[in-house]
Amino acid sequence: MSQLQPQTGLQQTAEEPLLNIQQMQFWLDKAVAWGQADNPDSQKDTCLHLSRLRDFLQQLLTRINSMSSTTETLKRLPFLGQFLGRLCWNPYVTADAMSRKLLFQCLWGLYSEHPCNAVERKANQWIQKVFCQLATEEDDATSHALIKHMGVPPKEYHLKVLRKMVVMLQENTGKSCSSFSNINQRCSCDSILAMSEACVPLVTCPEAAPLIGALLQKPMTCVRSTLSEDFLDALSSAYSSQCLSLEEQAEVSLWHHSLSSLEEAVLRLLECVPTNTGSGTQKLEQQLAQSLLPKACAQQYSMFLVVNDIFRSILKQAEGVEPVKCLIQSFTSCFLRELALQQHQARVSLKAWFPQSPQRLLVPLLTLPSEMPREAWRRHLNWLSSSLQRLTEEEEEGEDGESSSSTSLEGHYKVFEAWFLLVQCAHWVQVAAQLLVTSGPEDCDQLLWLLTFYHYPTTRGHQRALQLVRAKEAWDHLHSTFLVVLPPLPVEHLKSLITLLSPRSQQPSLSTLFILSLLVNFAVFSQQPLSGSTEIFQTVVDGSGLVDEAASLLSSLELKLNGGSCLSGDANRVHLRIKALQNTLTHAHSTKPCREPGTHTHTA
Structure with a gap:
């Protein structure tokens, strides 16, 4: 590289405190020592000093802009030509977007x-040549400035150098480890750490993506093949700001190497959690379908354990938040589908995937309803309900007795883990709600207990026994109402349902979402003629003012049925009834409030 003039010394007046001689001499020595960064030591040192170099270039730019002319600048800073010229020949400096921009300025x-x-004039000629090197196809503004002001066409010199360097390093990355083949031969993994450090300034550079992917996916068969922490931190930061472009498998490998990147991926899913159950369920399902996370977790159970722990922590803080449950249910469903596709690989036992879950409940809950005959559903759910009841009774006995605190904590732990697994496998909760529609008073208790436990897993702030009484009361009203085929509708039962659902109710009651969910299932799955079901549904929903919530639950149920998590004997009939109920709610927005229960006719 030619230079503006030879270095004759560093000159600085007392009126110029922005830069000091020692600082300038330090960076000039660095630029000379780095050369063209063609050996691992200079590459590593360049990367380690890159952030500080940017700060110095910014100070230098401020000084240049304060000068009256190029002649004055070169008189005050005679080192400048050599310094900038050497940096322009260093591909590790010019590959960094900010450093390249500061050099250009x-x-x-x-x-x-x-x-x-x-x-x-000589300075201008030299600068024109250097601009040819710095201009890139990405820097349209730079290219246009060169063409307009100097008539110099932009070239891609430094990008070509970078691409060649990436290809060369990628080939070295792919070499097999030679640690154990020849004790006198240097292990090929020795360069991995230095190579990853060299990639720190390149993490957002698309040209470096193949090399970064190769480093992330290199099998860790040798203790020397460790990746630099600075490299992983830079990747994690770029991933968090969505400035990183990686192929699918490289992104999965990043999650494996970087816990913070994995946590960031989970947090992105949490941002998609719908604010109201059902209203954003479809969007969440689409987001999960596009996400690599379920597939990555199915490939590496250690990654699934981390994600599950994150969900576990969130659920402890948001026990009754239905949208969070919705995310966990949907994610687990996607994960189980991906896991089923991994059968050709060495299978890991279910206990390894769910080590904290009660093992007795694991297979029964993870089994999908579609994997067993419909006639076996009720017996299966009764067994699940009985098993969960025994767990909660053991916990309560431990709290009431004189057991040690450790025993009490163990009981809490078991119940929570059982509930967490039920939340993950909530397809059985939906089946229970569906079966309650056709249950009689003698066989509804176990199903109601299961649904109550799903909504109220602990006795903190509410007694489960009292909530179960309220659940039975709501079911009795629904059961009696939907048994009526001929008019008039049972006014007292309708009024009681509206009272239970009304936010103005002062009496302790089950969550409106629970009761409304029961109402939706009765309207959809009962044998009541559609006209009768629609009238009951509209009367209760309008009377309680829960039109939007009911519409959300209908939408959520439709998605679950489409996903096959619960099956009806007559799918076409069920979908037609859902559509009719949705149309009723749409019509309700454009009409006056409903009449008093019992003042309308009912056609069978």
């Missing part, structure tokens, strides 16, 4: 549109 500050002497 420094050079542009030296360019004289109207050179008045030989020094400025």
Whole structure:
């Protein structure tokens, strides 16, 4: 690289405190020592100093802009030509977008549109040559400036250098480990750490993506193949700001290497959690379908354990928040589908995937309803309900007795883990709600207990026994109402349902979402003629003012049925009834409030 003039010394007046001689000499020595960064030591040192170099270039730019002319600048800073020229030949500096931008601005500050002497004319000629190197296809503004002001066409020199370097390093990355083949031969993994450090400034550079992917996916068969923490931190930061472009498997490998990146992926899913159950369920399902996370977890059970722990912590803080449950249910469903596709690989036992779950409940809950005959559903659910009841009774006995605190904590732990697994496998909760529609008073207790436990897993702030009484009361009203085929409708039962659902109710009651969910299932799955079901449904929903919530639950139920998590004997009939109920709610928005229960006719 030619330079503006040879280095004759560093000059600085007392009126110029922005830069000091020691600082300038330090960076000039660095630029000379780095050269063109063609050996691992200079590459590593360049990367380690890159952030500080950017700060210095910013100070230098401020100084250049404060000068009256190029002649004055070169008189005060005679080292400048050599310093900037050496940096322009260093691909590790020019590959960094911010450093390249600062270099361009420094050079542009030296360019004289109207050179008045030989020094400025010579400087202009040199700067034009350097601009050819710095201009890239990505820097359209830079290219246009060069063409307009100097008539120099932009070239891609440094990008070509970078691409060649990436190809060369990627080939080295793919070499097999030689640690154990020849004790006198240097292990090929020795360069992995240095190579990853060299990639720190390149993490957002698309040209470096193949090399970054190769480093992330290199099998860790040798203790020397460790990746740099700075490299992983830079990748994690770029991933968090969504400035990182990686292929699918490389992104999965990043999650494996970087816990913070994995946590960021889970948090992105949490951002998609619908604010109201059902209203955003379809969007969440689409987001999960596009996400690599379920597939990655199915490939590596250690990753699934981390994600599950994150969900576990969130659920402890948001026990009754239905949208959070919705995310966990949907994610687990996607994960189980991906896991089923991994059968050709070495299978890991279910206990390894769910080590904290009660093992007795694991297979029964993870089994999908579609994997067993419909006639076996009720017996299966009764067994699940009885098993969960025994767990909660053991916990309560431990709290009431004189057991040690450790025993009490163990009981809490078991019940929570059982509930967490039920939340993950909530397809059985939906089946229970569906079966309650056709249950009689003698066989509804176990199903109601299961649904009550799903909504109220602990006795903190509410007694489960009392909530079960309220659940039975709501079911009795629904059961009696939907048994009526001929008019008039049972006014007292309708009024009681509206009272239970009304936010103005002062009496302790089950969550409106629970009761409304029961109402939706009765309206959809009962044998009541559609006209009768629609009238009951509209009367109760309008009377309680829960039109939007009911519409959300209908939408959520429709998605679950489409996903096959629960099956009806007559799918077409069920979908037609859902559509009719949805149309009723749409019509309700454009009409006056409903009449008093019992003042309308009912057609069978």
